[in-house]
Amino acid sequence: MKINKNYQNLEDSYLFSTIAKKVNEYAAENPSKSIIRLGIGDVTLPLAKAVVEAMHKAVDEMGVQATFRGYGPEQGYDFLRSVVQKYYASRNTDLSIDEIFISDGAKSDVGNILDLFDKDNTVLVPDPVYPVYVDTNTMAGRKIIFAEANESNGFLPMPDLSQKADIIYICSPNNPTGAVYNRNQLKQWVDYALENKAVILFDAAYECFISDKNLPRSIFEIEGAKKCAIEFCSFSKTAGFTGTRCGYTIVPDELIVDGIHLRKMWLRRQTTKFNGVPYIVQRGAEAVFSECGQKEIKQAIDYYRNNAKIIADTLDEKGIWYTGGKHSPYIWLKCPNGMDSWAFFDMLLNEIQVVGTPGAGFGKNGKNFFRLTSFGSDVKTKEAMERFSKLF
């Protein structure tokens, strides 16, 4: 028996455990201080009423023989795929229902999709980056190269024609930087992928935070993308499904590598290694697209957007450089006075009892940057930024 030795090349991440340890120690030593957490990457508002109602109905159906549902289609029920199809159509992107695969979240599928690709491919990921892109490819033993994201390119790296990549990760709006590619920039990535016969894995988990109609919310809004891209989306941040688990993956029929349809490969992969998302959850996700559901989730997204604005406005006032804040729940700020991100973390915790996430946790290019998020309460976010204002 030989184990997969690639796991030994994984770097342990102590990011969130170190943060928790530091915060707990500080809280124990300073029991009277009120700590505000703006580091959280998880939603805090409850599920929409429309979703709750739909799930109650589905639970009842499952308790009665006549309406009970056993195994469903691995790629998702048509009732949900068809509303996702309409959601794309409303943004002028036509998809066939067979191109839409319901998943238990973007994170799973972003990793699982790699089953379709040979080990012998070069992977291009931006630095800084959501750690899952690097870890899943390290597990599979693939060569990883980085696209340098930094202040000078606004954390939106563009294709470097001297770099040869086969698999390209793009996350826009980005986690952790909140930066969003415009159409022209995405077009350059699509052209680069087509030219290099590469596949773009486009993580659109935060697309719902985009409010500017000129910014692309799907890579399929870009000409040629259906020939070179797979898109991952999620109800996690759109509709508060982080603990309810549902998303969708779009594999276009036109995406053909070496004469093989990746959509057909993915269907074979999913029918073999997945058994679909719970019926109850799919009914909940369907309700997200109802008139009521859309109204409610818009309110929640606006609430988070407003928090982001509170943070961004304070940074603007103080003249601190940042990306995100608009079209994203994340704000990625440059630590003042060239501070290291962990030193900045310690300062915020000790001086104003505000917790954020050191950029160093997302890659070497994050070492002087810091992530704040808008998923907390509006009152706490306001208070945190008032404290912040006094500090600088």
Add this chain to the structure above:
Amino acid sequence: MKINKNYQNLEDSYLFSTIAKKVNEYAAENPSKSIIRLGIGDVTLPLAKAVVEAMHKAVDEMGVQATFRGYGPEQGYDFLRSVVQKYYASRNTDLSIDEIFISDGAKSDVGNILDLFDKDNTVLVPDPVYPVYVDTNTMAGRKIIFAEANESNGFLPMPDLSQKADIIYICSPNNPTGAVYNRNQLKQWVDYALENKAVILFDAAYECFISDKNLPRSIFEIEGAKKCAIEFCSFSKTAGFTGTRCGYTIVPDELIVDGIHLRKMWLRRQTTKFNGVPYIVQRGAEAVFSECGQKEIKQAIDYYRNNAKIIADTLDEKGIWYTGGKHSPYIWLKCPNGMDSWAFFDMLLNEIQVVGTPGAGFGKNGKNFFRLTSFGSDVKTKEAMERFSKLF
């Protein structure tokens, strides 16, 4: 970009599509005939009331900010892991909570676990077999060898010391044959695995159908198994969760290969490539273990067991050889008069309008065998076997 070429070695399975086509054609030509389906591998009884209640409560919690749950632990909530721990303890198997991983079903994890192993391992699967074992390893490019299951060994192949295997699949009670290993037989497999430094992947999805206390329901009832086995279990057949999706995987802490704890590797895999099972579903699964839940699921299992007995009694009466029927929802019968399984399928459909599954669909050793299942209604099962009785 190089795709994973191993997918081209997958054999397309036309088993269930061919069955559907034949049945639809027959039904169209014979609209007055009532067709009874005993080929179904899916449960038909609704979820237990205790499960339905628990899920309603959880849905309500998700709709209120104070009780809303976002990201949960990838390996499952402790409330569920601890009742699984107690379930094993009630059968005299002590597990630590860290050895229990909540999954979205046995099928997913039986495939996903292969991430931990090098491509360069030899896999031993019984023939006939649940097709997922072969397909997932074919996708990864591993060498597959077969353990011959047949009438002479009662479809319970024993280790062949001349065969060298690194990864060994055992499914007991077996799908499709319904055959169950006894303690002594499983001990021989454990000894063989320890001797060969192999890992056993033990699929216990049907353990709840075992009523004889002398038959092992978990491989961990066998001495030494914690050093060489991983166990997969599911609420699908235990509690009707085929459309609700929950199971659990046990990776013992003592399972160490080349100095590496597979439990730690699996934890790393799951935290990177999985985001846990929906909170609502985990609350439903927890209720399966409540006093009420246990009583209700026992009734459902007894109902299916009784169907199996109706089928087995008829075969006994007719002197037809079979495995399963006891301790399993499946009955695997030898086609009378040396018939081919597809010919037997056609005969049953045309003569008595009963649909089963040709054994040929599960491997070469199934070509003269036929699978019937007990997941239908008792009335229909009785009628099917009355028709069967008249035919032979």
